[in-house]
Amino acid sequence: MRTKLLILGFSMFFSCLYAQNTYNSHAAITSRLKNLATKNNASGSVQSIGKSSGGKDIWLFTLSKGEAAKKPGVLVVAGADGKHPAGTEINLLLLEKLLSLPADSLSSVLSSKTLYFVPALNPDALEQVVNKIKYARSGNATSTDDDRDGQLNEDPFEDLNGDGLITQVRIEDPTGNYILNKKESRLLVKADPSKGEKGKYLLISEGVDNDNDGEFNEDGEGGVNIDQNFTFDYPIFEKGAGEYQASEPETRAILDFLYKSINIHTVLTFGLSNNLSEAPKFDRMKTNKRIVTGILEKDALIGDFVSKMYNSKTGLKDAPAMPQTKGNLTQTAYYHAGRFSFTTPGWWVPKVEEVKDSTKKEAPKPVVAKKEDSSPEADFLKWADKEKIDAFVNWTSIKHPGFEGKKAEVGGIAPYLMQNPPVKYLDSAAVKHQRFLAELLKAMPEVQIVNPKVESLQNGVSRVTVQVLNRGLLPTYAEMGDRVRFVYKVKTEVKLANGQSLISGKKTNYRGALDAGEVIEYSWLVNGKGKLTVEAGCPTAGIQTIELNIK
Amino acid sequence: MKKYILLLMGLVSLTAIAQKDPVISPEDLNGIRAIGSPANPKVKVYWNKYSDQAEITRICQDLAKAYPELVKLESIGKSVEGRDLWVMSISDFKSGNADRKPGFYIDGNIHANELQGTEVALYTAWYLAESFQTVDFIKQLLKDKVFYVIPTINPDSREYFIKSANNPHSSRTGRRAFDEDGDGLTDEDKLDDLDGDGNIVMMRRKSATGRWKIDCDNPQRMIPAKQDEPGEYEMLGYEGIDNDGDGLVNEDATGTYDPNRDWAWNWQPDYVQRGALFYPGTLPETQAIKAFIKKHPNIAGAQSYHNNGGMFLRGPGAAEDDPFYDRADVDVYNFIGKLGERMVPGYKYFVIHKDLYTVYGGEIDWLALNRGVFTFSNELMTSYKLFNDKAAAERGSNQEFEEFDKYLLFGDGYVQWKPFKHPQYGDIEIGGPKKNYLRNHPGFLLMEDAHRNMAFTILHAQQMPKLEVIEVNNKDLGGGLTEVTATVINRRIMPTHSSHDVKYKIERPDYITIKNAEVIAGMIVENEDFNLTKEQKNRPEKLEIRNIPGMGAVKVRWVIKGKSDKAAIEVDSMKGGVVSKTI
Numbered sequence A: 001m002r003t004k005l006l007i008l009g010f011s012m013f014f015s016c017l018y019a020q021n022t023y024n025s026h027a028a029i030t031s032r033l034k035n036l037a038t039k040n041n042a043s044g045s046v047q048s049i050g051k052s053s054g055g056k057d058i059w060l061f062t063l064s065k066g067e068a069a070k071k072p073g074v075l076v077v078a079g080a081d082g083k084h085p086a087g088t089e090i091n092l093l094l095l096e097k098l099l100s101l102p103a104d105s106l107s108s109v110l111s112s113k114t115l116y117f118v119p120a121l122n123p124d125a126l127e128q129v130v131n132k133i134k135y136a137r138s139g140n141a142t143s144t145d146d147d148r149d150g151q152l153n154e155d156p157f158e159d160l161n162g163d164g165l166i167t168q169v170r171i172e173d174p175t176g177n178y179i180l181n182k183k184e185s186r187l188l189v190k191a192d193p194s195k196g197e198k199g200k201y202l203l204i205s206e207g208v209d210n211d212n213d214g215e216f217n218e219d220g221e222g223g224v225n226i227d228q229n230f231t232f233d234y235p236i237f238e239k240g241a242g243e244y245q246a247s248e249p250e251t252r253a254i255l256d257f258l259y260k261s262i263n264i265h266t267v268l269t270f271g272l273s274n275n276l277s278e279a280p281k282f283d284r285m286k287t288n289k290r291i292v293t294g295i296l297e298k299d300a301l302i303g304d305f306v307s308k309m310y311n312s313k314t315g316l317k318d319a320p321a322m323p324q325t326k327g328n329l330t331q332t333a334y335y336h337a338g339r340f341s342f343t344t345p346g347w348w349v350p351k352v353e354e355v356k357d358s359t360k361k362e363a364p365k366p367v368v369a370k371k372e373d374s375s376p377e378a379d380f381l382k383w384a385d386k387e388k389i390d391a392f393v394n395w396t397s398i399k400h401p402g403f404e405g406k407k408a409e410v411g412g413i414a415p416y417l418m419q420n421p422p423v424k425y426l427d428s429a430a431v432k433h434q435r436f437l438a439e440l441l442k443a444m445p446e447v448q449i450v451n452p453k454v455e456s457l458q459n460g461v462s463r464v465t466v467q468v469l470n471r472g473l474l475p476t477y478a479e480m481g482d483r484v485r486f487v488y489k490v491k492t493e494v495k496l497a498n499g500q501s502l503i504s505g506k507k508t509n510y511r512g513a514l515d516a517g518e519v520i521e522y523s524w525l526v527n528g529k530g531k532l533t534v535e536a537g538c539p540t541a542g543i544q545t546i547e548l549n550i551k
Numbered sequence B: 001m002k003k004y005i006l007l008l009m010g011l012v013s014l015t016a017i018a019q020k021d022p023v024i025s026p027e028d029l030n031g032i033r034a035i036g037s038p039a040n041p042k043v044k045v046y047w048n049k050y051s052d053q054a055e056i057t058r059i060c061q062d063l064a065k066a067y068p069e070l071v072k073l074e075s076i077g078k079s080v081e082g083r084d085l086w087v088m089s090i091s092d093f094k095s096g097n098a099d100r101k102p103g104f105y106i107d108g109n110i111h112a113n114e115l116q117g118t119e120v121a122l123y124t125a126w127y128l129a130e131s132f133q134t135v136d137f138i139k140q141l142l143k144d145k146v147f148y149v150i151p152t153i154n155p156d157s158r159e160y161f162i163k164s165a166n167n168p169h170s171s172r173t174g175r176r177a178f179d180e181d182g183d184g185l186t187d188e189d190k191l192d193d194l195d196g197d198g199n200i201v202m203m204r205r206k207s208a209t210g211r212w213k214i215d216c217d218n219p220q221r222m223i224p225a226k227q228d229e230p231g232e233y234e235m236l237g238y239e240g241i242d243n244d245g246d247g248l249v250n251e252d253a254t255g256t257y258d259p260n261r262d263w264a265w266n267w268q269p270d271y272v273q274r275g276a277l278f279y280p281g282t283l284p285e286t287q288a289i290k291a292f293i294k295k296h297p298n299i300a301g302a303q304s305y306h307n308n309g310g311m312f313l314r315g316p317g318a319a320e321d322d323p324f325y326d327r328a329d330v331d332v333y334n335f336i337g338k339l340g341e342r343m344v345p346g347y348k349y350f351v352i353h354k355d356l357y358t359v360y361g362g363e364i365d366w367l368a369l370n371r372g373v374f375t376f377s378n379e380l381m382t383s384y385k386l387f388n389d390k391a392a393a394e395r396g397s398n399q400e401f402e403e404f405d406k407y408l409l410f411g412d413g414y415v416q417w418k419p420f421k422h423p424q425y426g427d428i429e430i431g432g433p434k435k436n437y438l439r440n441h442p443g444f445l446l447m448e449d450a451h452r453n454m455a456f457t458i459l460h461a462q463q464m465p466k467l468e469v470i471e472v473n474n475k476d477l478g479g480g481l482t483e484v485t486a487t488v489i490n491r492r493i494m495p496t497h498s499s500h501d502v503k504y505k506i507e508r509p510d511y512i513t514i515k516n517a518e519v520i521a522g523m524i525v526e527n528e529d530f531n532l533t534k535e536q537k538n539r540p541e542k543l544e545i546r547n548i549p550g551m552g553a554v555k556v557r558w559v560i561k562g563k564s565d566k567a568a569i570e571v572d573s574m575k576g577g578v579v580s581k582t583i
């Protein structure tokens, strides 16, 4: 009896802290979001922005007080590439942490901003993490002919050793061109003939060649990786990219939402590229062509500013280089939708310091890593060993039908783990990113009308002058936004009352993005008396209205 | 008596034909029939006017009803405003599975003010159905191929162009509304038909500082004053008023986008390619057509009708895509395009980005480069047609349209200048070309050009692959084994896969299969004289052929157990159709 109670208490304690110890299924994500919305119905709501090709809802969690669309917004997206459930988990934890802030500190953020969360953009693919057989699946449920031979999924993976994980198979064979990694003997590396190395192993994915075409597992159930299906720099006819740009419902759902949410100033993506640890550099050659492929000059400065903010607020270091990939969401959000767009994996393998000999008191020399020693896989295993994570499936012999009479062994790093650690490691990642997000929100633009002035000229004519100022640390929107049709310009409009008329000055004035601290002045000559209003701003930076009185 | 016999014989033979082909009307067999046209068509259509959605629907439905074995009608989706997107499938449905025949896709009117693409598409459907019994060529064509005809892929805006006030160039877009200035309002400042005549014409105002004057030779026409000469008028643009009081006239009209920039090949955003929306396929019309074409991988050729200028356009739309058109593919286009210049006088064979302008995200590119379909886009109507002659001067300074109006249309082409009191501009005059002049054919030219352009498209369609197993040789290898060698020929200039398709594996390979035989080995014969072969180890009975070239052949070989007398050979090509031969 007592043990039962204890267990019950224990599990309650766990669920309160959201300390689930595995990644979530779509059903679990759904109930997690719905519970959050129920508990926080004053500021949070959940809705579906569309369905995946496999029919799963793509959830949007809106965090806002009052009219969400009327306030500048930040969209936080994760899980575009299904092999990155860690991004989804960080996104969810971040949301949960925001909602557990003291009420007054949360409402001070939400009084002027709206936060949108789409934690699982590619739910079909993300589901693989809870499926019986695990392989790091990127693609949705769309059936694809990955090798374009007219047959669908004719050569999938097989779990040859029955451990539920798809790893690798190594076969001892004179034609193999792999040898053991000298420093980390669990891993294989390509033999380098120029160093006198001779190959010993063939290395293939875990499976058999079902269609006898000499290639292993080249066309399994895979679908389209949403993070390769976006419009910018789209990789034509590449495996996983889909039949054409924006062919997938998930891609269109998020783009429809982004384009129509004209208040979204910044998109933050947890994904498999990183432009936050190190900001992209401005390159004029890439920006002065009809098709722009490099960040614009002013936006590069902002990128730098935000990158410094990121590094100082998260304290994260040693990020592996993760360049932007073709057809991804992050670049499309910037180059095509014209919003600021930042991306980070949120978590990466921490560097394991070599244990130093404490008897020697020399200044630490910069370690020049040897190429063959410092593969990401070796670094990962070093960290996993230190953390006692069971990350490697040890090589064990099997009978492989394609290599009869040969020594074949299944083994390798377990799927997902290198980019998706056990979930307990992600809590601190979420805390760090919450600090960054808070700082980013503080820096958001805010348009204000300042120093309004009414000067009475003669015979009922007055001159009305206002200054429109961006009080934030970020521009009202990205410089790229000034090129994009669906990003709305800064508008200043005078609204006259009955009996008033405009003698000089345009009723409606448009101009491009206002930089941080930038101010612009407008004046009008008005004939008549009484109240008039001036409205200024843009959806990404807020709109302010003031009332003036003409005597 | 002799006369009677002759008459009787005549009657007998007439009756015989009538019995054989009850569909042919007697008028189609006697002297009232003008060659090239059905004399008494089952479906009556006047080809010297434009059709609205109701009339398009009627023609499609009547054709499907009159020719159930030749025309099938379906709606493949709805437009933004909920109109049906009609597709007619036209083939000899009694012979073979139509969706496995080489397919030819035709659409028109993606730009809504470019009306006549619809009429050419409808004329084609009508002509094919009505001529099936009388013209052997058409009979064979519909036996071999299937046509998918969508008369208009922009029905909303077509209806708007026809039924509401427009000018020749307005309403190129669709009807989805976008908020242009972020104020939550759409359509705040549209064109205004000041005099309510259904045409949006020009506004001019007498002015001491104006730089325009009336052309003395042609009072309808406004020309710039000479450099050293005072003008009499200022031009104020198209009919309109500043509806929303922002100091701009006609700046916020419905749907200011281009449906032909909504396609998923090298799609670029609006700042690169004016008219683009959120992503390729933002519009339901585009999505419906893409889904239809993906569902019909048998489509090997396509035509998308536009106006104007008299052109047979091929892709690419952008210079950087030129490398995707290699020699072999260009040769196919050249053959059709150059012959077309003879078939349709005044029309030129052009490449979009070289001879017209750069287009990103156009339909033609998606068809050709994403789907591997040989695609032309005809720009219908050219001023050449007015006097069957090249224009004497550049467009804009030529007078052909005014002269044609004067001598052949008797002034029907223009709204004569007349005074109007404008709320913002004061006393002005309005006048200019009617919306259906300049770009859309005048009635009596419409049918001729529809026929000529249809003929061009039939030439294009006829050159889709036609496969045949022409030779099967058996050789006794001894030991109870037989070697079977078959030759499959393509009798048309279009390959089963464009070079671009082969390179990117767009469509699956062709399969040549031997049936009812126990296959030991299968191979492609690369050179029979030197016995060079390439074995296919997996599934040797079903040989995978990357391509069967235009006017070319492939040879395949199997080694089978026993004799081949029960065997049959089947060729199964997505774009080349299915043919078989029993040995």
Ligand SMILES: [Zn+2]
Binding pocket: B111, B114, B306, B307, B308
């Ligand atoms: Zn057009």
